[in-house]
Amino acid sequence: MTEPDLTDAVAPVPLQVGPYRLDVPAASDTADVVAAFHDPDVATWNPAGGGEITAEERAPLWIADRATWTSQHASWVVRDHDGTVIGQVSLHHLDHESGTGEVGYWLTPRGRGRGIGTAVLDAATTYALDTLGLFRIELFHAVENEASCRMALRCGYALEGTTRQSYRYGDGLRHDEHLHAILATDPRPEVRPPA
Numbered sequence: 001m002t003e004p005d006l007t008d009a010v011a012p013v014p015l016q017v018g019p020y021r022l023d024v025p026a027a028s029d030t031a032d033v034v035a036a037f038h039d040p041d042v043a044t045w046n047p048a049g050g051g052e053i054t055a056e057e058r059a060p061l062w063i064a065d066r067a068t069w070t071s072q073h074a075s076w077v078v079r080d081h082d083g084t085v086i087g088q089v090s091l092h093h094l095d096h097e098s099g100t101g102e103v104g105y106w107l108t109p110r111g112r113g114r115g116i117g118t119a120v121l122d123a124a125t126t127y128a129l130d131t132l133g134l135f136r137i138e139l140f141h142a143v144e145n146e147a148s149c150r151m152a153l154r155c156g157y158a159l160e161g162t163t164r165q166s167y168r169y170g171d172g173l174r175h176d177e178h179l180h181a182i183l184a185t186d187p188r189p190e191v192r193p194p195a
């Protein structure tokens, strides 16, 4: 995790998705984020990316990094009704000159299967295309990750192909990935926020 470039800081913009707050993470979220990093599915499909660092060591660094928006990065934690962090969605590799970026996400077990992931991805996509004015957002997931694939398709991210062994996931293996993307000119499916 690199040090944020504070000269490029952008004020974070919280969003509301139905009853769920897409928020800037705070130090008080550390225990929720540690628990998320210990979840086997998050650990497998959203790995830290090398280095020997525990979830407890990583969580405060992750929170500080995610709370610091720049022109290349915007991200939110997803809060359940009671404020607990149940997920995150992130826009990164934002390139305003080429109009491109990439999106990533995870939900904790408590947040899954409630339609929240789809609604949150849709909100981040709307922010990227309509508020930031980007033209193309890419989304990668391991081909085995069917929930992520369905969510991408539900939000209008067309499946463009399979990249071969393109990312080493948390199981230590290189996996083939689906590359999805949405363009500003693509049709946008209607996604209703869950209650």
Ligand SMILES: CC(C)(COP(=O)(O)OP(=O)(O)OC[C@H]1O[C@@H](n2cnc3c(N)ncnc32)[C@H](O)[C@@H]1OP(=O)(O)O)[C@@H](O)C(=O)NCCC(=O)NCCS
Binding pocket: 041, 042, 045, 046, 105, 106, 107, 108, 111, 112, 113, 114, 115, 116, 117, 118, 119, 140, 141, 142, 145, 146, 147, 148, 150, 151, 154
């Ligand atoms: C992938 C993930 C974000 C999906 O979030 P979610 O809130 O559970 O998804 P939703 O409830 O919005 O459902 C999205 C779609 O996936 C389907 N789905 C959900 N869980 C599924 C599963 N275990 N297997 C197959 N499909 C599944 C839903 O039926 C829905 O499809 P539909 O709209 O065609 O009916 C979540 O499961 C997760 O964080 N998993 C662990 C980490 C991870 O995979 N991160 C993403 C890395 S790319």
